[in-house]
Structure formats: C-alpha cells, structure tokens
Amino acid sequence: MLDVKFVIENLDFVQEALSARGQRIDFSGFTDLSSERKRLLLSGDELRQKRNAVSDEIGRLKATGQKTEQLISEMKSVSDRIKEIEVKARDIEERLNSFLLVIPNIPHPSTPKGKDSNENKEIRRLGEPPQFDFKPRPHWDIGESLDILDFERGTKIAGSRFTLYKGTGARLERALINFMLDLHTKEHGYIEVLPPFMVNRVSMTGTGQLPKFEEDLFKCKDDDYFLIPTAEVPVTNIHQNEVISEEKLPISYVAYTPCFRREAGSYGKDTRGLIRQHQFNKVELVKFVMPDKSYEELERLLLDAEEVLRRLGVHYRVVQLCTGDLGFASAKTYDIEVWLPSQETFREISSCSNFEEFQARRAGIRYVSTGGKRRGFVHTLNGSGLAVGRTLVAILENFQQKDGSILIPEALRPYMDGMERIA
C-alpha cells in the first residue's frame, strides 16, 4: 500500500508512475477525502479535548458536592457531536483505505517502461541449450512413457490441472525439494520454515493478494481461510505487526510449500503437462531487510535462486520485468526463465521481487534502528528458489536421451540414492 501522505504530496509523480503500468487511476476524489478526513480529525480532537477537561471538572465538583447538571447536559451534546464526527471519519477512513488497497506499487526507476512481457529486458543468459540428434519430446510424453507422471488419473482424482506423480517421478520431486532446501539453508544462510498452507484474510491482504485478486484464490467458504498461492503469504506474515530491531536484519527464510492457484482466465493456456497446475510445489525465499539494503539484497536473492539451475546444469536466462508486466505489489522483479527444448523457448521458473515498503505497510512490519532513533517499515523481498514442478519439467526435457531415458543431474544423485538414470 502506498502512503496517503506521499500520494497527496506527489500526486503527479504517482499518477505518472502508475500509468507506466498501464493503469489509469483517477485520484480526484482521493484528495478531497483526504482533506475531509484531516478536517474531521482536527475538530474531533478539539471536542474531545473539551470533553476530557470538563469531565475532569465534573469529577472534582461532584467530590465537593457541587451542582453539575448544567455541565453534564452540555457535555452530553458534545459527546453526541463527537460520535457523529467519528462515524463520518470512520467512513472516510474506510473509503480511503479501500481505494489505496487496490492501487499497485510504484515501479523502481530501473524498471524498463513497457506494456507487456514482450518488452521485458534480458539481463543475462547462462549455460547452453542441449543439442539433440533426435526430436526432443515434451515432458508429458516422457513422463507418461516412463510411468512417472499420470495426468489422466490426476484428472480423475481431482480435475483438470492436477497430476499424480508416481514412483521415481514422486521421488524426483522430493529430491528436488530437499536439494533446494539444503542449498539455501546450508550454503546461503536461510532459515527453514514450514508454515501453514492456509491463511486468513488479514494475511492475504498483508501481502497484496486481497482485496483485488480474490478470484485467483481457492477459498474455504465456511471458514474464511484461503489456500496459499505461494509461501510468500504465510512467510512474509510471520512478522506481521511486529517491530524488528535493526541488529536482527536481514532475516532470510526459505520454505517449501505446495501452492494453490485457480488459474482463472488461463483457459486454453498450457493445458498439457505440468507447467500450469492448480496445485504445485515451490521452494520460496523471503527476506526482511533495512530499506537502504533492499536492492543489493534483491541481487543476492536472485543469485541464490539461479544457483539451483547452475548446479543442475540447465540453460536459463534472467529477464527484468517491464512496468506493464510487473506484479501488483512489486517495485522491481527479475524472472528466471529455463530453457525447454520441446518448446524451443524459455519458461518462467522463478520470480524475484523487491516490494520495498508496499507489503510492510499493509502488514505492519517495522524496524527500529540500533539505539531506537529511527523507525520505519522494513523492505520485503521474495523469490522462488525454485518452482519445483517446472524444475522437474526442465530436467525431463533437457536431460532426455535418445532411448527415452532421463539422465539425472549429478547434483541430485545424492538425493536419489545415487541413481544415475530414470529408465
């Protein structure tokens, strides 16, 4: 969420920054509401001051047995006026809030201007695409013929966009999760957490999924719980409404969770295979940092995520999202895209973002500087480290052999009892 005061004082800047996202937002009512709110708060304070003083006086007069009827009836009307003002102020506060809650974050100056993903900027490419002397098959073919992925039965059990992993397939998914968690905890200094996979409305609002994107979420309608679309939600909300002292920052968490997404509006896209599922596994990196450190921390987080692909030896590239492709809460985002031979294209496998204060303000996550002089909102960051299902897809496709088997990357073999090949 943006700061009311900042928006009021920098209206032109804010409007221009948001128009780069392709959003035209009308702030005309907003400034009026804000000044009306200020007026109400001021007159409410004045009346309360009077009431407090006179009420004290009434107490004193009563103690000495003097008459107070006159003052009491005066204060009765003052109290009524205070109540009226409070009702109005609450209403305006709510309207201001619901307006601001659906306004996206302001892009960082380094975010390239552009209207959609075609205008994202490639930052670097690593590794080489594998060369095949045969036509590489898509992962769903490979998975079915090796009997490690069962799409039909996944659909039978739950519905479309659900998959059953079997045997070595299930094992490979678990190996990837463990490999990623070990890498980030043992070598990159992240603290492992295993959060709830369902969260309440407040947490969803804190990270920005609500109120605007409710239709993307699976909801338990009788309980007002939501299935998490990413570990970002429960993990960022670990420190909801907390004040963290500067010495403890940065805090880095890594969490494995399944993720649940309705994928509304993606009908017809990626209908085959594991790429787009209602339920998928992800290892997520989340950081809480001092504001002046957040951009260097974003670079480190990105490298931490990339390291997974480097160890696996898979070709990938890093792109920076342009303003039009940027997520709602993000100021700056890098996507890591992995090479998929069957599609001869790069597909997103990680998204690493700096949200600056945007989530911290919504979720009430503050810092206090050493010595207690400065206070403010921390910056939050997160990134996939990585999307596990898509990593499995990348392995099946990039390490497929002519005979239909899959060569297991060396980094994973310790997690597969030394197995070298899936055949």
Add this chain to the structure above:
RNA sequence: GGAGGGGUGGCCGAGUGGACGAUGGCGGCGGUCUUGAAAACCGUUGUGCGACGAGCACCGUGGGUUCGAAUCCUACCCCCUCCGCCA
C-alpha cells in the same frame, strides 16, 4: 464439541467508573560510588497522529452504556485447564 479461567507496557504483575498512559518488580539506558566489575543508591525507559508544540488516540479486536471506561454491557478473536473426539 461441552464446562470453566484468562488476555494490561520488552517481561512479570496491580488496577472493578473520575487523581490511570496506567502503582510495583524484573530487564534496558544514563549517573553516583569503584583501579575495574558486581552490589547499593539516584534518575530515566511504550507507540501512532500532530506545526513534532499544544493536544488527541491506544490496556486482545469491534460495537455499546456513561458527562467520564483499562474498569460496566455485548459480539468476536486468541491463550490456558478439565471432559469428549482424534493423527
């Protein structure tokens, strides 16, 4: 699910209508004393809004009663104990 007991400052804990933003203790910070430290003693020590002044708000959360609410009423949330059920 049933019965009962609770939620107060960093922590413990007092406070049942006005003198309470809140006694006291612990912890923290500053000082006196000491070669230094400990002990002892003195002082200080919440957050937000605000011209950073005056002032206002905040005692789990939201409503309500009252001239006046941490205190009374009400709904909800959370924690603890016992019973039931359960991995």
